[in-house]
Amino acid sequence: DTAVSQTPKYLVTQMGNDKSIKCEQNLGHDTMYWYKQDSKKFLKIMFSYNNKELIINETVPNRFSPKSPDKAHLNLHINSLELGDSAVYFCASSQHQRLFFGSGTQLSVL
Amino acid sequence: GESVGLHLPTLSVQEGDNSIINCAYSNSASDYFIWYKQESGKGPQFIIDIRSNMDKRQGQRVTVLLNKTVKHLSLQIAATQPGDSAVYFCAERSNTGNQFYFGTGTSLTVIP
Incomplete structure (x- = not known):
């Protein structure tokens, strides 16, 4: 069983479109995160949710809106996509200790 | 911080040699540290961790x-x-x- 699973793995879309990425964890963790990794491999935290409540919003444009319907899910919706x-x-996800990562969603905006 | 202007450091080692990868962290109040390994096309995977009240920790073939x-x-x-x-x-x-901040990363290449 995959501990943290996210879909889709690849997402190719046009500028201006709206898209969503879904994430689910079956570890029973209270805290979930979204990270962005750029072409230089730099990993930057975007959001952190604890028990469905937003904890961190790190200077992310408001076109990005996370949604946590329950503590096992944290989805990321992006409006008006830009290059x-x-x-x-x-x-x-984590429970006070190490982070467990999903396999990533490669987003390409054309 | 932002990644603009930063390049991914690289390290090449011969198979069988020991590797040392370095990292400078920013917050003196940080209480817990982790090393992750990321293979191509995959998410980062846990290698080893250490708490701020320790100065050394050993795992299988790895030491922090x-x-x-x-x-x-x-x-x-x-x-x-x-x-x-x-x-x-x-x-x-x-x-x-419960916030984790990552360093720049180092690309390790092992030469057979």
């Missing part, structure tokens, strides 16, 4:  | 050293193997919450 949004997006 | 005076972490890999080729990240956790 600079192209990156790999990772979902992760 | 923590120097809080200069805010420096290192990962030592013994007898490096081709399967160790990956990008390695250090991460620090702020003691004010």
Whole structure:
């Protein structure tokens, strides 16, 4: 069983479109995250949710809206996609200790 | 911080040699540190962790050293193997919450 799973793995779309990435964890963790990894492999935290409540929003444009329907799910919706949004997006979860990552969603905005 | 202007550091080692990967962290209040390995096309995977009240921790073929005076972490890999080729990240956790911040990463290439 995959501990942290995110879909889709690849997402290719046009500028201006709206898209969503879904994430689910079956580890029973209270905290979930979204990270963005750019072409230089730099991993930057975007959001952190604890028990469905937003804890961190790290200077992310408001075109990005996370939604946590329950503590096992944290989805990321992106409005009006821009070229600079192209990156790999990772979902992760933790319970005070190490982070467990999903396999990533490679977003390409054309 | 932003990645603009930063390049991914690289390290090449001969198979069988030891590797040392270094990381400088930013927050003297961080209480927990982790090393991650990221293979191509995959998410980062946990290697080893260390708490701020320790200065050394050993795992299987890996050792993490923590120097809080200069805010420096290192990962030592013994007898490096081709399967160790990956990008390695250090991460620090702020003691004010369950937030993890990552370093730039180092790309390790093992030469057979």
